[in-house]
Amino acid sequence: MTDSRPFSAAFHHVSISVADLDAQQRWYQEALGLxxxxxxxxxxxxxxxTTVLRGSGGLQVELIERAGSGRVREFDDPLDASRDRGYGHWAIAVDDxxxxxxxxxxxxxxxxWPPAPAVRPGARFAYVKDPEGNLIELIEGPHAD
Structure with a gap:
């Protein structure tokens, strides 16, 4: 019989397939401080x-380069990404x-997408793409007055 108890889980890392591992590693190290x-x-x-990078806040990103790989299609924004099933973007919490x-x-x-109000009152979000076109959401939580 299978044990149906819930288990404890925590985010570990995101994995991104890239065309140029060295260039993407430099960008993620410099731009995100990993x-x-x-x-x-x-x-x-x-x-x-592959290379797994970690920042001082614990954020981990795995970059994977496979010779001959290609992108099925590039998304213009997160709404465009939602046309296909699967992962469309990854998100990070930022303080500013x-x-x-x-x-x-x-x-x-x-x-x-430039910084704008999010659905959660007081929160804000924005989107950028890394140099290879992968979508990253930036989320700033509501601030206490």
Missing amino acids: DEVVECFELPEPPVR LAHAFAHLTEAGGTPV
């Missing part, structure tokens, strides 16, 4: 290289949305 290289892995067949949005776009990210 300075710690947790692990690197390489396979000869299929030709795959305007600063984070400006910093990421100045670092080579593409602005998608």
Whole structure:
């Protein structure tokens, strides 16, 4: 019989397939401050290289480069991404949305949606794309007055 008790779960990392591991690693290290290289892995067949990066706040991103990979299609924004099933974007909490949005776009990210009010009262959000077109949502929670 299967144990039906709930289990404890916590976010571990997001994995992003990339065309250029070295360039994307530099961008994520510089733009998001993911300075710690947790692990690197390489396979000869299929030709795959991976790097897991971690920031001081615990955020982890795994970048995977596979020779010959391609993008099925690029999304213009998160509403466009919702046309296809599966993952459309990943999101990070930030304490200063305007600063984070400006910093990421100045670092080579593409602005998608500028900072705007979110559904949750007092919260705000924005979207950017990394240099390879992957959507990242920035979320600033409501601030106490």
